[in-house]
Amino acid sequence: MKDYLESRQKLVDEALDGFLPTANTKPKTIHKAMRYSVFAGGKRLRPILCLAAAECCGGSAATAMPLACAVECIHTYSLIHDDLPCMDNDDLRRGMPTSHKVFGEGIAVLAGDALLTLGFEVASQAAESPRYSLREVIRELAVACGSQNLIAGQVIDLESEGRKVSLPLLRFIHESKTAALLRSSIRLGGMSANATPRDLEHLSNFGRALGLAFQVIDDILDVTQTSEKLGKSAGKDLADEKATFPAVVGLERSRKAAKQLTDQARLALRPIGRRAETLHGLAEHLLDREY
Amino acid sequence: MKDYLESRQKLVDEALDGFLPTANTKPKTIHKAMRYSVFAGGKRLRPILCLAAAECCGGSAATAMPLACAVECIHTYSLIHDDLPCMDNDDLRRGMPTSHKVFGEGIAVLAGDALLTLGFEVASQAAESPRYSLREVIRELAVACGSQNLIAGQVIDLESEGRKVSLPLLRFIHESKTAALLRSSIRLGGMSANATPRDLEHLSNFGRALGLAFQVIDDILDVTQTSEKLGKSAGKDLADEKATFPAVVGLERSRKAAKQLTDQARLALRPIGRRAETLHGLAEHLLDREY
Numbered sequence: 001m002k003d004y005l006e007s008r009q010k011l012v013d014e015a016l017d018g019f020l021p022t023a024n025t026k027p028k029t030i031h032k033a034m035r036y037s038v039f040a041g042g043k044r045l046r047p048i049l050c051l052a053a054a055e056c057c058g059g060s061a062a063t064a065m066p067l068a069c070a071v072e073c074i075h076t077y078s079l080i081h082d083d084l085p086c087m088d089n090d091d092l093r094r095g096m097p098t099s100h101k102v103f104g105e106g107i108a109v110l111a112g113d114a115l116l117t118l119g120f121e122v123a124s125q126a127a128e129s130p131r132y133s134l135r136e137v138i139r140e141l142a143v144a145c146g147s148q149n150l151i152a153g154q155v156i157d158l159e160s161e162g163r164k165v166s167l168p169l170l171r172f173i174h175e176s177k178t179a180a181l182l183r184s185s186i187r188l189g190g191m192s193a194n195a196t197p198r199d200l201e202h203l204s205n206f207g208r209a210l211g212l213a214f215q216v217i218d219d220i221l222d223v224t225q226t227s228e229k230l231g232k233s234a235g236k237d238l239a240d241e242k243a244t245f246p247a248v249v250g251l252e253r254s255r256k257a258a259k260q261l262t263d264q265a266r267l268a269l270r271p272i273g274r275r276a277e278t279l280h281g282l283a284e285h286l287l288d289r290e291y
Numbered sequence: 292m293k294d295y296l297e298s299r300q301k302l303v304d305e306a307l308d309g310f311l312p313t314a315n316t317k318p319k320t321i322h323k324a325m326r327y328s329v330f331a332g333g334k335r336l337r338p339i340l341c342l343a344a345a346e347c348c349g350g351s352a353a354t355a356m357p358l359a360c361a362v363e364c365i366h367t368y369s370l371i372h373d374d375l376p377c378m379d380n381d382d383l384r385r386g387m388p389t390s391h392k393v394f395g396e397g398i399a400v401l402a403g404d405a406l407l408t409l410g411f412e413v414a415s416q417a418a419e420s421p422r423y424s425l426r427e428v429i430r431e432l433a434v435a436c437g438s439q440n441l442i443a444g445q446v447i448d449l450e451s452e453g454r455k456v457s458l459p460l461l462r463f464i465h466e467s468k469t470a471a472l473l474r475s476s477i478r479l480g481g482m483s484a485n486a487t488p489r490d491l492e493h494l495s496n497f498g499r500a501l502g503l504a505f506q507v508i509d510d511i512l513d514v515t516q517t518s519e520k521l522g523k524s525a526g527k528d529l530a531d532e533k534a535t536f537p538a539v540v541g542l543e544r545s546r547k548a549a550k551q552l553t554d555q556a557r558l559a560l561r562p563i564g565r566r567a568e569t570l571h572g573l574a575e576h577l578l579d580r581e582y
Contacts, residue, residue: 142412
């Protein structure tokens with residue numbers, strides 16, 4: 001799995017390098033800022049899931065690549081904006097100073113805007129499959145990162161800082177903030193491979209449970225790991241009184257929930273059979289990760 | 292022309308109302324914020340140009356409407372982000388407090404993000420024409436508001452505040468910040484109407500000159516009009532030492548440039564003949580506007 005992940009990261013990095021304007025493109029500041037965040041050592045989890053979903057449905061990584069890269073651009077934009085002083089106010093991300101710390105707030109806002117826009121430009125380069133037109137692909141992506149999903153999660157997250165949050169509301173935050181785009185990465189991979197409606201449904205269920213598991217584990221790691229290992233300020237969620245799983249149900253129950261959700265994710269793959277082997281491996285890997 | 296503009300504004304407003312999630316959609320804050328800025332009394336110039344371009348090429352306003360609304364969503368996002376404290380720091384827009392003044396900076400950033408995203412979702416609903424696929428339509432839009440156009444203009448604008456700016460650099464700012472999206476609004480209208488490549492070329496030239504004229508006039512009005520009339524803080528460009536036409540070449544030469552650019556725009560329409568009558572009228576109207 002380690003070799004697989006490394007080779008996939010490399011593949012995704014190369015493709016992203018091709019899709020992003022060079023650092024010398026004018027105006028240089030914005031393109032440097034875009035590249036700074038995109039190449040800040042991300043794990044490329046969403047693109048790798050996208051490619052694996054495509055292969056699971058008999059498609060190719062090359063065909064899914066524009067969608068994988070579009071998702072990563074959009075994920076990176078969301079991190080840049082989330083880190084802004086008017087949002088989570090984070091100084092550190094993946095062990096490096098955040099965009100606004102390096103380039104200033106104005107450029108950080110614009111770099112996020114530019115990566116969101118580039119995400120759609122790159123997605124528009126995706127090949128259509130017989131079952132899924134470009135219209136459906138763009139819509140899938142826009143809904144996942146729109147005001148009722150990715151952005152909704154960030155809104156509620158922002159509004160609930162310092163407040164006591166119920167478990168259902170926390171689930172809503174996690175579903176919209178994290179699971180929606182992660183699920184879409186997987187669905188988009190399937191769509192690029194002309195997945196049957198049934199397979200796409202299984203992949204959706206897998207993606208949703210995996211996305212939730214991923215965020216619960218993220219919350220746990222914030223409490224249990226060092227800043228050095230995480231590459232961001234550990235314990236910050238707690239200090240900011242953020243709505244997290246450990247804060248709402250405690251560490252022990254959070255661990256159980258993560259395990260349960262990962263099981264649920266893997267169960268959703270069962271009807272796909274052996275074709276889903278890589279996705280199983282990725283789910284296992286995510287549960288066991290330490291940062 | 293006044294009746295025409297009013298009826299068109301109404302048509303565009305109704306369509307926008309249908310494309311935007313209702314103010315009761317959860318989370319309410321973000322949808323209220325999106326609607327607040329979209330329905331803050333914008334003149335709907337870009338959508339109206341888009342519809343007129345479609346009709347000029349034998350198409351219908353109804354077919355062009357998703358693209359007209361997509362452009363307006365994206366234009367509104369750019370205003371919300373431009374007004375942020377870390378950008379132009381404006382308190383007033385169209386006579387109303389700016390988004391971050393009403394909803395706070397965090398929500399204002401997210402409302403802009405949501406409108407940009409919605410712009411692409413709405414654009415993906417556009418009908419394809421025989422000559423122009425959805426791929427080309429999305430690409431047209433993404434490039435116009437991307438890091439080498441709309442966002443590039445804002446970057447240079449931000450970086451040149453308080454500095455002496457040359458006329459060529461000022462032209463670059465205006466071309467990217469204003470003309471690119473305005474030109475694209477017109478091109479997208481043409482594309483929705485299956486415009487011939489030749490007509491599309493004429494419309495492009497028209498849009499570029501008109502966009503430049505529009506921004507020069509905007510710069511002039513900032514100096515010559517009252518805040519009340521403008522609905523935003525008059526004289527603010529000057530106070531902020533922004534790169535504007537009057538600041539670089541003086542008021543007299545700015546007026547001449549606006550006239551020249553409008554003439555140039557209308558000249559570009561000549562080969563289209565009488566079909567372009569409405570576009571001529573719109574260009575005239577823009578030159579004569581007082582706010």
